[in-house]
Amino acid sequence: MECKRPFASNRMPTPALRYISEFPLPKTHRCRRTTPVxxxxxxxxxxxxxxxxxxxxxxxxxxxxxxxxxxxxxxxxxxxxxxxxxxxxxxxxxxxxxxxxxxxxxxxxxxxxxxxxxxxxxxxxxxxxxxxxxxxxxxxxxxxxxxxxxxxxxxxxxxxxxxxxxDAQSAYREDFKRNLDVLKTSFFDQLVKGSSDEHSLLGYAERLGMKWDYPLFKLSIGNIAYSSLISRYPCKDVEVLRYSVYNIASELSERHEGIYVFHYKGEVAVLLNFRSAVTTKPQEYLEAYIREVRRACMEFLKIDLHFIHAPDSPMLGAIRDVYKRMLRNKHHAFYSDPTYVEWSSKQDVYHPAGHLFDAVKKGLIKAVQEGNDASLNQSLLQMQETAREQRINPQEWIQSCVDTVRFLELKFANKTADEAFYSVLESTLSSNDLLSLMKWKLSELMGEVHAPVETGLQEAKLRAVDQYIISNLSENVGSLEMAQHLGLNASYFSRYFKRLTGENFTDYVHKFKMGIAAKMLENTDDMVESVAMKLGYYERSYFSKIFKKYTGVTPSELRNKGR
The missing domain is CATH 3.40.50.2300 (Response regulator)
Structure with a gap:
């Protein structure tokens, strides 16, 4: 339902192109290609x-x-x-x-x-x-x-x-329209940094279609609730979704006079310009607009948003100070998990984490290793309860989570680290979002660690391994080199190969080569040293030792048996 502004004049925001068209612009000659390629x-x-x-x-x-x-x-x-x-x-x-x-x-x-x-x-x-x-x-x-x-x-x-x-005037208008979002971002940057005087800001705003006739403003900052998107979208697409949210919010703002939206540093900044009067309720008007934005994002994108608004009603020159205070205390509502809350200028009291999470980290690592989903949930719940009760500094808690997941991903993942995930994890402003991201990533790692080996895949992988060893018989092929050849993480390959064959990769290579060595000794007159060198063993004593370990006899004993 459209929310009507209870304190507005009859003026609607003037379209930006009206102001641009008033500026005299040079004319250019028309130019067209004769054979367009x-x-x-x-x-x-x-x-x-x-x-x-x-x-x-x-x-x-x-x-x-x-x-x-x-x-x-x-x-x-x-x-x-x-x-x-x-x-x-x-x-x-x-x-x-x-x-x-x-x-x-x-x-x-x-x-x-x-x-x-x-x-x-x-x-x-x-x-x-x-x-x-x-x-x-x-x-x-x-x-x-x-x-x-x-x-x-x-x-x-x-x-x-x-x-x-x-002509030049049309091109100028097209460029302005295309770059309007960039211009608005630049304007908001000047506004919150205080790099321009009020007169210049008002002129800049008017050229962008924002004629601010009233002295007071209200500021609200919105962010994506990551817990609502993690199972639906990959983390690398968060920037796309941020643009999506901004565009939805911008489109809806056209139906709410006095509300202007900016895309700034991954956030949606909403400014309401209003005049003070006994009968006006600007906060209710702003909240009604934000509820509409949240409904639209849920409908079209299936994601939710967190909004925090400032209780102050600053004049234009004071918006900078309000924004900076909100930015400094951006984790103000971290433990309340807001959908829409009022930010307070009162300084939050948080405590250092120290070694508080050490036991929980061990529990998480053990749960992933064992594939124990119940234990994983219990450890995450314990972490959340500890953080809430002790009022742990949110940034320290977030960093502890980042360190834990990085350790586990390095140990168990079959692919390179997803840096987009860590970027999202580090930017969380809600404890529920933090725990949802942790649960999702650790469950994914758990699935990789305990995934069953499929027979068809097993045969294909072993054929690839055998072929690579045969192609590099005179080389000392290690698990790192083989993992790179197969496009796998080295740590994951070692675990995967052990599950695949029941033995480690080094033993497999030795056994494979000794099988070839036995055939060469039985079917050729090559000296033992020559056979050893062809298979990548450059010391006869070491070759003989490995040969006996896997065949039960020495090279000489095998050859003598055949005579």
């Missing part, structure tokens, strides 16, 4: 997907040329600087820099580049409604067909042609 760049960390895109359509027939492709964001940025493509088709879920961050870098280098995003999200249709980053389209990978890609590319080409035909 636009350059396209493809980006995806899946090499097979890049090959699929190249073969999906006839690019030249459309008037397009693939000038470059890349499977990492770093290489993509380098190639973009070299080629300056007209259109970029990019995966969103890239490592290092995701597709949205990469697109921002591209636009800073070439503002008129057209962006088409590829995605694999299960809730793609919800994200598509939420994300409005001026991309030409968001295409679902596993449903992508030639006609769909061609239609999107044609729209991109049309947009390029239209842009080429714009």
């Amino acid at each position: 636009y350059k396209v760049m493809l980006i995806d960390d899946d090499v097979l997907m890049l090959k699929f895109l190249r073969q999906l359509i006839d690019w030249e027939k459309l008037g397009l040329r693939i000038c470059a492709d890349a499977y990492s964001s770093v290489k993509a940025l380098d190639k973009f600087k070299q080629e300056k493509p007209d259109i970029v088709v990019s995966d969103i879920g890239l490592p290092q820099m995701n597709g949205l961050q990469l697109a921002d870098r591209f636009k800073s280098l070439k503002p008129d580049v057209r962006i088409i995003f590829l995605t694999c999200y299960e809730d793609f249709h919800y994200l598509k409604q939420a994300l409005h980053m001026n991309a030409d389209d968001y295409l679902l990978k596993d449903q992508l067909i030639a006609t769909q890609l061609e239609d999107t590319l044609k729209r991109s080409m049309k947009a390029i042609e239209d842009h080429i035909g714009f």
Whole structure:
């Protein structure tokens, strides 16, 4: 239900373009290509997907040329600087820099580049409604067909042609609209840093469509409740979701006069501009808007939000001080797990953790090793109760959790550490979020440690191991080298191989090579030293010792038996 402002004038926020259009801008000559051939760049960390895109359509027939492709964001940025493509088709879920961050870098280098995003999200249709980053389209990978890609590319080409035909004033308006979010972020940065005087801030705000006629403000800060997303989205997509939340909040703010939304440092900052009067209830008005934002995020993204608001009603120049106090005491509501609470300027009293969590850490490690889910839950609950009762400093508790999970992931994980997860874990502002993230990650590790070995996979892996040993008979093949060859974490490979064969990798290699040595000694006249060297053993005494351990006889005894 739309919340009507009980203290507003009849004025609605003036559209930003109205102010921009009042500025005199130079005219330019129209310029159009005679034979349009636009350059396209493809980006995806899946090499097979890049090959699929190249073969999906006839690019030249459309008037397009693939000038470059890349499977990492770093290489993509380098190639973009070299080629300056007209259109970029990019995966969103890239490592290092995701597709949205990469697109921002591209636009800073070439503002008129057209962006088409590829995605694999299960809730793609919800994200598509939420994300409005001026991309030409968001295409679902596993449903992508030639006609769909061609239609999107044609729209991109049309947009390029239209842009080429714009005069300077139209181009300026388009750039302003495209970069409005960036400009708003820059404005909010100046506002909370106090780097501009009030007169300049008011002028800047008006040019962005925010004409602040009233003297007072209310500030509220929103963050994603990670406990609501961890089972649905990968941590690497949190930045995408933050943009989604911001766009939903921005769209809803257009129906609430006096409310303005900013995306700043991963948070949603909401400012309400109002005038003081006996009959007005600005806090209720702001709360009604925030409830609407939370409902929309649950509906479209299936995630919840935490909001903290300041009880103060500062004037423009004092917003900076209110924001800084909130930032310094950002864990104020850590133990109350808020959905919407009033922040207090009263300093929280917290105590150092010391060695308080040592016993709990041991319990967590043991639970993961044993695959005991009940014990894991009990240890996490004990950690939470201890932290709450002792009022442990939230930052110390978070760091203790980070250290524990890193240790366990290094010990048990079959892949490299998920740094996006740790970034999310370190940014938690709620004890419930912290425990939910811990439970999810440790349960995942537990599943890897105790996953059953499948027969088909076992045979395939052993064939790969045997083939590698045969290809490197004269080398001393170790578990680290083999793990790298198979693309596995070394620690995980050692545990996995032991579960697979019942013996450690070193014993397996020795036994495998001694089997080959026995056949060579039986079927050839090669000297023992020569056989040993061919198999990577450069001391006869050591070779003989290993040979007897696994065959029960020495090389000489075996050869003498055959004569």
